[in-house]
Amino acid sequence: MSSHTADAHVIDPAGGCPHALNARLRSQGAVAEVVLPGGVPGAVVLGHDALKEFLSHPDVAKDARHFPGLHDGTVPPEWPLRVFANAQGMHTADDADHRRLRSLVGNAFTARQVERLRPRVEELTAGLLDDLDAAAAASPDGVADLRAHFALPLPMSVICELLGVDREHRGRLHHLSNTVIVSTDTTPAEVMAAVRELVALMGTIAAARRAAPGDDLTSALIAARDGDGDRLSEAELIGTMRLMLVAGHETTLNLISNAVRALCTHRDQLALVREGKASWSDVVEETLRWDGPVSWFPFRYPTRDVSVAGTVIPRGTPVLAGYTAAGRDASAYGPGADGFDITRRNGRNLSFGHGAHYCVGAPLARLEAGIALERLFDRFPDLDLAVPDAELPYQRSFIGNSVQTLPVRLA
Template sequence: MIDPLGGCPHALNARLRAQGSVAEVVLPGGVPGAVVLGHEALKEFLAHPDVAKDAKHFPALRDGTIPPDWPLRVFSNAQGMHTSDGADHRRLRSLVGNAFTVRQVERLRPRIEELTAGLLDDLQRAAERSPDGVADLRTHFALPLPMSVICELLGVNPEHRGRLHELSNTVIVATDATPAEVMAAVRELLDLIAAIAASRRAEPGEDLTSALIAARDGAGDRLSEAELLGTMRLMLVAGHETTLNLINNAVRALCTHRDQLALVLESKAGWSDVVDETLRFDGPVSWFPFRYPTRDLTIDGAVIPQGTPVLAGYTAAGRDEAFHGPDADRFDLTRPTAARNLSFGHGAHYCVGAPLARLEATIALEALFTRFPDLDLAVPEAGLPHQRSFIGNSVEALPVRLVRG
């Protein structure tokens, strides 16, 4: 049974993976499901032609078996490219994909570097104001950087950003939230996104939301209102939550593996190596819902029945010894398989925002440790509060000292 409180996933992943690449699980609410845990099995599953994202392939969601207030229903009911298949998915993805090509994302580098420098100033001021010299890196750096970038890209005014994070955290990350809390957050989040879209419709700008409103695909069809709001919600939530966790997890890993940090500071490894190995070693998303087999499907000898809601076990695959070697539990910037991690997915639904997340994390980490090479955790890593989620994988606070004592 999956604990909605989540916690560090790696011990549970190892126990399940020892029994096979696919495990049966009971989702919160008593709903039977499955998780794919092995690297090769997950890679096959994510790209399999008989695996769908559309919840029409999840009969229990429609026939009354699952109650209307099921907290995880939000992952199935959302409309957008992340819950569509085939031609619908290709149409929706094409409308946003051009904004996230490597070339287009690279144009954002100067602005990301500017935001990073300003936030490092904020982090230093917070540490100087603190009587013990401790500042929360998550609050002052890892969160506001990706939130600012995605909101500027979408044309979201600064006054909405704090509330957007609170709501998205309740809807997507905090799997211990009650059904009433989730539903209230969903309604408020959709209302806020609709208001943002309305403001861009009234006063179009050079932002991605205005472009999505105006865009037509090859057949001349605009996005429906539900598709527009679903796409915006996906980009706002995924566009900051995953990068926030990626930066947090990389800083934790480097602080607790000073020999690996030394490799980068001595130019014996690159910051892109840090990003790749963090994605593998401690990815930002642990078990992500949902995909549905459209027929009984055999993966690595295990049968997943048609219509089963399946979780993608990204953190489990990242430490699969069969693929990454017997020392897969070790953080190693020289690992040859690190760049082949699956943390951004695989196949048609590979994360469209991966180039942006990589660029933000690379810029952030290089600037952070170049300015504060002695930065270290202010408490033992075991004492850091883990996210109350089996989906997101990171900590809720990251107290650091910028100068080692």
């Protein structure tokens, strides 16, 4: 793999549905050369087994000090994806630093702690279903946007309550996180302005919790930072809060949206759940595999030349994790990998990652999505898409994988 060859795939910052592209690239090998926006050479790992190996490889790091191009002038200062490399938090830390940061937040996301949130998630879900019903009733054609009225506010409310974020900040936080993290076709100036505002807003939230600590994760992080235990720097505190906020709602928003789309376009699968032949957990797991919420996620960097599935990825290459590609890899899931089948028993998917950086919030995302889907279809058994799935506008991103809006009819 060279600096980049003529046949390297040039990534479209506007993204779109990833599955046809994934299939084409995967047919040529488990690892592909890419040109990242801004003309920066990189790679994406697309095969299931190759990605599993890469994500837990001892010679692959998350810290951007292992990305020489970021520091030697070859990558311009205004590079739009710098925000991923420069972020500070457990998702860009390695080894002891990573373990220290992860242990501070990990206690909030154990299976036991997450299960304690179930009554609150159920309560929020019931209220939002009322809101969705009201939005559809108020619409002249009986159509409501399920993303805006249900799939977004549920995980956003849960993660903001966990972090101790006051209600008035939530709409702005979603807008900023979407600009910074999800939309990869925004201009560098827009991204940097949003980063500055997001960091400032996180600082405001942290200051409020420092002045009036509560029973929330931000207060706990501040206590750990200011106490005699493990210390978080201000940048680590803000970075960790930002990670929790963005990962805590954008991904679950997409997971719920994609599951609803899958069930509406595969009514036979919905019938299996109705008949007790499959569970809502099966729906969640198959959606994670078949149409995961994150497509190509940045970045990891080999600390030496690393061979993955017979392809050498040179030291310092920025590498994307191709989660949606791995999810439909026939070598892992059989010849029916392109099909949506909730009775599938092919082992756990990689949509929450693998290895030391496995998503700490996975139990919460699974809980939220399972409750959301069960209550949604119990309340509105005839819910269906108001627009054919193929005509829904896709997120303008190669990182996030979902649609921008999800218009539905409830009956």
